[in-house]
Amino acid sequence: MALDDLAEQLFVRPKGFALANYIGSDFTPPDVRGKVTGAAKFAEDIRVDGLVYARMLTSPMPHARVRSIDLTEALAMEGVVGVLTAEDVPAAAPPRAAILTNEPVFVGDPILAIAAIDDTIATNALQKIKIDFEPLPFCVDPLEALGKEGAAARTEGNIYAPAGFGDDSSGPEEFRWTKDQLDGFLGGEPPEGDTPVQWSFGDIDEGFRQASFVLEQNFVTAGYAHHSMEPRSSMAYWQNGRCYLHGPSQSQSAMLPGLAGMIGIPVADLVYINENCGGGFGSRSTPYPMLVLPAFFSRKINRPVALHLSRAEEFYLGKARSGFQGHVKMGFRDNGRICAMDLFLVQDIGCQTGFPSAASAAEATSLVYQPETMRFRAIPVMTNTTPKGAQRGPGQNQIAAAIEPLLDQAAINLELDRLQIRKTNAPDNDSFHGPSQQPITSAYIKEALDKGAARFNWAEKVQRSRQRRGSKVTGIGVGQAYHSAGRRGYDGLIRIAPDGKIHLHSGVGNLGTYSYASTTRPAADLLRCDWENCVVHYGKSTENLPWSSAQNGSNTSFTHSRANYVAALDVVEKIKSIAAEKLGGSADDYGIADERVFSKRQSAKSLSYAEVAQAAIELGGRFDGSVVPDEIHDVTKLAVANLRGTGLIGVAKDTLAMRGAVPALAVGFVEIELDLETGKYDIIEYLGVADCGTVVHPKGLAAQVRGGAVWGFGMAGLERHVYDRQTGIPANVGFYQCKPATYMDLPDTIGWDAVDLPDRDNPVGVKGIGEPVMGCAASAVLCAISDALGGHVFNRTPVTPDMIINHVAGRPQSTDAMSTNTF
């Protein structure tokens, strides 16, 4: 039966086609044992004979040109084996990230690396290098860089606004606002200057004319580092012309073309091993320079080379969330419906290409609030600060934090309930989003708000809002957030071996969500096989893994449950065809159960999966992987080529229908107690509710909702970049300075729940969720702070005790309204 027909079937879900066994149940991922015993190997744990250790010399200045380097003393040290400089690696067209550079554009930009027989010698050798820099102009505040007098972060220009994501042809440009335009905006006026990025839908002027209440506000959200727990490490060596590369990334197969391209070899010559990744959160989803540095170094000195970043280097090179300096104007009807939305963002993209977070923010705004008309304008400005990239809800979460408290302000003004104003504007299955108003696959945020409100006792809790207890005052908040959460077009690969084992090949990464395993469970389900009899392959290109999406953007659950599903459909179809071939009749005459294929009419007529696999090898052709569908990716073809003739091979590309963006939505409810004398607050209770479609792995989901909440608390009140304007040096680098929330900062329990309504375009109903669960927590806390302070909105993340105390004391804030640095 053609795949499309089966797909048809699956969407109508015929009777007896229940997917229940492995969907919605917990399981123990195969690799977790190694994590608790210390046996799990991260890249920095791999040791091979002859290994040498590299350390990098990084820039002490935010922008400079290297005048001269004297390595004599360093190279003469006993144990030092070599050096890698910018001349040894490909040059990068600005503003793309260079592996090594002679024109560093941020403090911490790598200039060269030294390798030695041990780490201490390599570290000591760095001290012996004599290097001379010519300092160049720099800037750390985007608005300053936008003005006529501001220094450009790159010699080539001050902004970078590519035509689209992934556009490789464009470079930095000069783009300036006049002094008047800038001063006006700095002084709190609406932005008047031009913007290189814009889109709109509907007649926004008419929208504002129809509004009975208009709210207008400038805001600043801080950028900050990801600080995954593992400082990244990588190790490489060459054998018979092939490069063996160990390193952490969120993704697996999706890395291969990019990595091979960076190293300059065909994909077939790269062995990429990434069994464990100590956290990613967006910072390790695509190939990055430090990952391939050892490959170049190893090729140069002909020895295995390991590079282990320090915590400080992870801060410098591990990317960061973009900060926004923005303006929003919203028009509301009497009933709270948003009839006009005007969003303007200056995005700090750091000194490299950055990530289009402003565009993501706008898309999220259009989806979560469903404005009747909308205009979006943005300026992606470069600064000489650490490179910016995607970080958990890049753009979507900042904008949730900026806009949600304003919804509360509108609710107060329009005398509406805070939940109701959200529900009035919420999307549903018939909603559209973005500049061209595209459809979506499903949205159950109203249901999430209702479920959460009931569980949190919203109605009763809001009665307590603003109640005083000594110097403390209670604040109650609700927040919402969104991220798109699914893609299509990737491959699934399954093999049944002649011993009857079912091999599920998963090309997604292993960053701790265990989705490399959970997304294969729908396939096991469909194959009617015992999970214990399945072997999941992942984490090494030698495991013959299919082409997969980058494991980012909350997409994996949706995307790869589909890809594995279509591969399983292919397996089922082949099993039945083989049965027909061997036992007579047509494929339709057969059914499967308990790892057997049997005749629907004569159940005694049956074959075990082991027998089917053996028969597949005998039949060859499409059954054993000798012939593969044209449409599958080259990476999958390579994998299948290695497996051909070893069993029944099911392989397919996901071409199932998908009507538009896949919204992952989440809402958070929080109660805080804020101390008016210290500006500190305690989070008393938190509940997060997800609209992630069908719940496939409850414990995995719980960890996302709770882990995301902790990130959200950090965004709301703790984490931020601070740069010295005189020197360009970052002031907070380590954990204790960056202040991700510790366990003791959390409420006693962090509650979680899910709507658990199936998405319409996923065979098992699942959507991703990793990102919005953070934004809803951040915005809920910010709304609760506003609530506690009688509706005052700070228009900032994070809101710090300093700001709260100044507000309570009726004093001006300690920093300027649009300043990126705060106390």
Added chain:
Amino acid sequence: MSARDLDVPVQRRSMRFILDGEVVEIENVDPNRTVLQYLREDLRRCGTKEGCAEGDCGACTVVVVDRDVSGKRLRVRAVNSCIQFLPTLDGKELLTVESLSTDGELHPTQKALVDCHGSQCGFCTPGFVMSLFALHKNNADPTRREIDEALAGNLCRCTGYSPIVEAARVMYADELQSKCWLGQSRSSTVGADEQSRIVALNSIDTDVPLCIEGHGRKFFAPRELDHFADLVALHPDATILSGGTDVGLWVTKQQRDLPIIIYTGNVAGLNECLVDDGYLDIGAAVSLTDAMPLIIENYPTLEELFVRFASPPIRNAGTLGGNIANGSPIGDSMPALIVLETEVVLRTGGSTRSVALNDFYLAYQRTALRPGEFIERIRIPLPVEGEQVQSYKISKRFDQDISAVCGAYRLQLADGKVEKIGVAYGGMAAIPSRASLCEQSLMGQEWSEASVSRAMQALDKDFSPISDMRSSSQYRRNVCRNLLRRFYLETSASVIERVYSIGR
């Protein structure tokens, strides 16, 4: 080696410790090498992770087992291996994440983390395993508070912590596993596991001082106070090492070379804690974990201050002596100790002198310590009937954070009037110091809203704080005043909630 070093008849040149039941003996150890470097690089035992190399994240947590000062009871402590120098392990037992499972069987701690889904990316997990293991061995039936405290100091970016807390409960479900090593929890009887470990530790301890030379550096670990005093006098430029929670970072973060280290940890005379002659008398090398109960027993209101001091693994290594000697303007113990009129006993060679802690700090990071002198003891006066004491730490995070402001107060009233008052702050000036004008304005006054308001004004004259990463000067001024007011409200009739409520 000078003649004086050799005055002590025998010195050991190699260090010994127990790992996985085996005695490990190593010579020529580099005294600046950390336990973590030794594990990961020398032994290639890579289960223990490096997340920060500055005591900040807990990924490197290991458990160190030794005997307490009586020699009769075990101490089982989670510590940060990234800032512990290797020779400090001498005479102890080291347990790492690899030590726990036997014959492929997971330890209940590990099993609980698996069952509760307490490990995601897994990078923090070895650290949590070891912190939970320390809890399992120290406490047969922990309260939620005790679980919270045991987990603090370990960062996890993935799980949201909840499943790990659950694991801390679930790990006690396995009845077959011997849990607490210390007899019954909090009991005075020595347990069987405890006894066998003490015997093993006794067998590697010969009471002989350690003197290691390696990589051109020296590490002295004397046993006798006199010997320690002689060594410090002889090597006035040496680094005195106690818990290493400040000193360790000089090496791992600042890449400083410490050519001579003299370690307080094995000096019996510096490791005692007693009540003597109206004082709590705390040896300079007593860990914060060991000193805390005695201080809190006498000054219960200081509990929160100590619970929020760094993290349990840091407190297990770090000492009160080190905190005082380090002399940071934002050290947390000092304001409280100053208002309590603590004295530090300083010693050079054979002679000692006693200095009021308030006079100990001369200028930014400069103390009254002379070359060759060290802190021998810290003497905190016992509480006086009727006096009220409090200290508030204000930082952005609950734990693992540096104070923006730390205030301490001590009040004795007579007929509603202030008979005695102590007000001291950290974070408000270059050194921790008393607020003299504020104190003066209160002396002899009614303890009332009006007098406290005047005293709050006086604080403005006492201090001109700076703005830095932690807070603006404006915030410091404001909160410093508000904390005094809070102390007033807490000590007067009106009941008020605390900033943080420990016990959650």
